[in-house]
Amino acid sequence: MKKFDLNLAGWLKITELFCKFEAVSNPSSAQKTEFKQSVAKICPQILEIWEI
Numbered sequence: 001m002k003k004f005d006l007n008l009a010g011w012l013k014i015t016e017l018f019c020k021f022e023a024v025s026n027p028s029s030a031q032k033t034e035f036k037q038s039v040a041k042i043c044p045q046i047l048e049i050w051e052i
Helices: 008-022 029-042 044-049
Strands: none
Touching (some): 008 029, 029 044
C-alpha cells in the first residue's frame, strides 16, 4: 500500500473533489483534466494508483 502525505484537511479536500466529480454524469475531457489537476495539487501520488 502506498503512503500518502496527507493530513486530515487534505483527505477531506480530496473527498470533496471526488464527490463533486462523481456527481457529474459523463464528464467531458476538460472536466476530467481539471479534476486531475486539482487532485495532483493536493496529492499527486493518488493519481499514480487510481485510474481516473
